Amino acid sequence: MAALSLRQKLEILADAAKYDASCASSGTQRRHSADGRGLGSTEGMGICHSYAPDGRCISLLKILLTNYCQFDCAFCINRKSSSVRRARFTVDEVVRLTLGFYRRNYIEGLFLSSGIIRSPDYTMEQLILVAKALREEHHFRGYIHLKTIPDASGDLIHQAGLYADRLSINIELPRAEALAALAPEKDARRIEGSMGELGARIAEAKEARRRFVHAPRFAPAGQSTQMIVGADPSDDRTILASAQRLYRRHALRRVYYSAFSPIPDPSPNLPSRAPPLVREHRLYQADWMLRFYGFETHDLESVMPAGHLPLAIDPKLAWALANRHLFPVDVNRADKAMLLRVPGLGPKVVGRILAARRHQSLRWADVARLAASPRKLRPWISTPDWRPTALLDREGLEALATPPRQGDLFPAASTF
Template sequence: MSRLSLEQKLAILSDAAKYDASCASSGGQKRNSRDGKGIGSVTGSGICHAYTPDGRCISLLKILMTNFCIYDCVYCVNRVSSNVQRARFAPEEVVTLTLEFYRRNYIEGLFLSSGIIKSPDDTMADMVRIAKLLRTEHGFRGYIHLKTIPDAAPHLIEEAGLYADRLSINVELPTDNGVKTFAPEKDPVQIRRAMREVKEQKDARKDRSHTGKRPPKFAPAGQSTQMIVGADGANDTTILRTSSRLYTGYRLKRVYYSAFSPIPDSSSALPLIKPPLVREHRLYQADWLLRFYGFDVEEITDSGTADGNLDLDIDPKLAWALKNRHVFPVDVNRADREMLLRIPGIGQRSVGRILSTRRHRTLRYDDLRRMGANLKQARPFISLLDWHPRGLTDTEHLRARFAPQPQQLQLL
């Protein structure tokens, strides 16, 4: 095999990395390089430096160290039985790419993942070495996200957490059965054990020692994971229950949903479908309701379809409101925060504005408009000093006002 140029390797190893949805660079420990002795900063909120025509943000240089892999996960472009071209970066090449892109303000940092070569420990050790080179040799203070290898030794995970802002391990599929079927070499129990280890390492470093010294931070931006949606038969209820368990059990920062997307040289075991993008979007909306709006899984899924999926035509918050009309209209001037958060078209920020203004005066309809609420959605569900929806809340056709118009059939 002829030697590949850096450009060729970059092409192969970024193409191989694009099926990982996460590109977030938020939540890191705040740092800067004002002292002039290093390069980089972490602002805490993350920045999307570019968008590709798939509408996804480029925040990090998302690459695989290598796409050689000894595993045979059916959904994966890099599985051992695939004929895609293989490549492997030298650690110095990853370091150079990261730094040169960073200096030109293309990226917030590095998201490094890898196929499994030789053994999980060897692979993890190489990834840790890259992070260490960046941090110690080059004074890099930007964001680093390492994908940890589930079967890697605990001391490697520990070292990874000291250099990286975020660690992640993909649960891959919503159910253990799905993992067994489509990723035969991966063990769901082992994946969860690795997540628990990361959580425990993080917890262990929270307390000061008896001398009052704080231990070095461990993965300050926490850990995240990804589930592929639409490859196995799991419905949205199953998926959201899994997410909810991950959030509470392992205190994950984020669960990413990745619509199963066609890959080159696909396996005959998984027919190529159009990626279910709307479904993915609805799952993210539901995920948001779980984390920030005080909903629990059953409330959300009970307002979905009979087969346990979310309604694709309307968002899950609106779906819940339509199913629970007896609690509406909500009096915006009196309701508590929890209830305000349940009104369709009114988000967290608007709720904050409502509460702060309400302390001084009674709100009117136009006030909400100026506060940025989506009144087209909220209207049937609220009452204010000068607005009451009357019968609107209970009309039979309320859902039809929000759902997309049925498409007229075309004559051939």
């Protein structure tokens, strides 16, 4: 068999990496070379978008070191028994690709994962060699996100954190029983144990940096994980409860939700169809509510009577409709927690309202200037010169309940 070219490897291993959602990615076709060929082209995946805490969009080269794997996870297209075309980068090839894309201003960093080859430790060593070469030999200061291998040694995880901005360990499925059934080589307890150790190392490094300015950085952007949605029968209630537990136990920066995608030669234990993409979107919105809006999973019970979030409207609006007795909210008297539950108000706007009302009583025009979408607020708030006569009329409900467009179904668009 003829050796694969670097471009062929890139096509295979960038496409194989698209199933890992743990860096909020999407394909792109921006910036082609003149004839659409060459390593400068971003056609056919390869470049993804991740979002910084301040909302900036960061372009990353998203690839696998290899899609060979000794594991046989039923939901993974790169599983050992899969018939997909295989490829493997050398460490030097990944370094050259990253630097080449970076110098052309196509990317700001690298997301690197891999199938498990030889052993977890060997695979982790190869990932570290890429990051080490970029940092120490080429003085690369861009963003690096490494997927860590749960069973790799603690020393290797420590080395990875010294070179990477963010590390991630995929929990894969929300229930340990489902993981045991669909990925028998993986163990949910070991994965969570690795997440706990990694979280402890990150916390120790932050404390050391607080006390000693020259203490080494360790994964300063924290850790994240991914859960596959729809590969097992877990409902949204179970998924969100698992996510909230992970946030609290391991101080994760982000849980990513990836809608299951049917794969060739599937296991009979897998569903035949993918879940609707909007379900993934609703989970991201509910996740935002848990992380930034003061909600708990039990608060969402009223909108999940059958265990699933409504698909037609976002969960924050659904919660407000299920709790009409709490509205309208007086913007001049309500506390921060209640203001955050108003559809159309996010943390930034609530902060502006709290600051402005220290100096004056806010009228409707004042709120309209502070809010991004004042029309959405009208049924839910009151001011000295505005009080809705009906919580929602038919026209207002239809406008607020309009399903999202396909182009809106991304986590970065999850605003309320």
